[in-house]
Amino acid sequence: MQHLIDRFISYVTIDTESDANSNTTPSTKKQLVLANKLADELKTIGMTEVTIDKNGYVMGTLPSNVKEKVPTIGFVSHYDTSPDFSGANVKPRVVKNYDGGDIVLNKKRNIVLSPSYFKDLLLYKGQTLIVTDGTTLLGADDKAGLTEIVSAMEYLIQNPHIKHGKIRVGFTPDEEIGRGADLFDVKKFGADWAYTMDGSQVGELEYENFNAAGAKITFKGKSVHPGYAKGKMINSMLIANDFINALPAGETPQETKGYEGFFHVVGLSGSIEESKVELIIRDHDMKKFEARKKLVHDIVKNINKKFAKQFGEDIATAEVKDQYYNMREKVVPVMHIVDLAEKAMKDLGIKPLIKPIRGGTDGCRLSYMGLPCPNIFAGGHNFHGKYEYVPVESIQKAVDVIVRIAELTATGFSKGSVKK
Structure with a gap:
């Protein structure tokens, strides 16, 4: 040996x-x-x-x-x-x-x-x-x-x-x-x-093995002096946090096994004006894999709808790319x-x-x-x-x-x- x-x-x-x-x-x-x-x-x-x-x-x-x-x-x-x-x-x-x-x-x-x-x-x-x-x-x-x-x-x-x-x-x-x-x-x-x-x-x-995708979600914000921010400031970091919290509870790597898929946040960075979340998406079943990717886009759409009037344009964008099957x-x-x-x-x-x-x-x-x-x-x-x-x-x-x-x-x- x-x-x-x-x-x-x-x-x-x-x-x-x-x-x-x-x-x-x-x-x-x-x-x-x-x-x-x-x-x-x-x-x-x-x-x-x-x-x-x-x-x-x-x-x-x-x-x-x-x-x-x-x-x-x-x-x-x-x-x-x-x-x-x-x-x-x-x-x-x-x-x-x-x-x-x-x-x-x-x-x-x-x-x-x-x-x-x-x-x-x-x-x-x-x-x-x-x-x-x-x-x-x-x-x-x-x-x-x-x-x-x-x-x-x-x-x-x-x-x-x-x-x-x-x-x-x-x-x-x-x-x-x-x-x-x-x-x-x-x-x-x-x-x-x-x-x-x-x-x-x-x-x-x-x-x-897993079907795999990677996702990058970017959130915009508006920076205003905190003393005068009422109704004006939009903190992109808090919106990023809302996105993460909207992902299904219990569907993370540390809470799944076997054939169970997951969402895994692998990167988080930001400021008031812009924040980014990176995650990987995994599932053995192709239909469930497609549903997971759709959910990311649906959460982003809901966030954009919520801030449409206040921000005036899409406040969040999602880029989802397949990695392997x-x-x-x-x-x-x-x-x-x-x-x-x-x-x-x-x-x-x-x-x-x-x-x-x-x-x-x-x-x-x-x-x-x-x-x-x-x-x-x-x-x-x-x-x-x-x-x-x-x-x-x-x-x-x-x-x-x-x-x-x-x-x-x-x-x-x-x-x-x-x-x-």
Whole structure:
């Protein structure tokens, strides 16, 4: 396992935080440091057709070692980390033989990773955990996925007796800001289907995700000296507050689960003259998703109606843009690719946890671009924050799943036991 630890740490100690305010791809130049390292590493382990394009997309090939014609499969991970929390100067720490108690991440700042709050920790008693120092995120999202894909390819190269068809791997920038698939060349990738290694707990297998939209609502106001403001001042911040309060109670991320959708206010700024609210809209059901977007526009219309006489024009404007859609529509017609991953897990003694993603991955975008792409666990927990951790044993299990999927794809198709 030390090999996995060393590889993972070599990735997470490179700052690859993406930036939603940038118009370039990748959104930050520092991401290219890891992209180039990955390309070099793929060549070193013996991959062929290794490329890195001007936008930082890395691809490589493991040639087939079977005579029969079998499908080309792919594995995809992203190398950027979330801008929600600092990814600079990551100082990972290895906790061996975890005893099930509190882990002090940062004694000086009294930052503790505790199973009393994060109950999933107890699943990994006796295992080796990699944690943060409490000042940054870890980057297991999705550098655990990178580690697993590279390590699985290396293992297959070193063990040629394991039969597999042609395998393509792809590493993307800017997934955390919703752009990971924007410039992904599906035709060049050339796989019949793929899997993103971007889930969390061991056993996760996902082919459903949120339909997603982002909304920006701008509110105008009128500034007047407060001593003489009676009937004249319009405070845009208070109108923004009215808008937020008009959203359905209880339909927030912290109050929903499973297939339940939500509205999530992610930004709020303002002054008397102008305020802005940013929110994201999520729902697995397309009809409910459309209804949520309509509700935002309806609330804005009601606000405009209320202030029409006093303000003289629309006091609020809403810009709502779709971001990605539920991959279920594209995966169900080729459900054998999910069945294949499920069988791989069962063969390895891993209980599949098939559930909807309460978020999105590159895979949901890629599925709509012609590359069906379910999501498989990468092993990490508590992404995007200082309490992030990953059990090394989970990384190893993900490596094993990749290898087994490759083997089943070759042997299953060659024997006609897997339908295409």
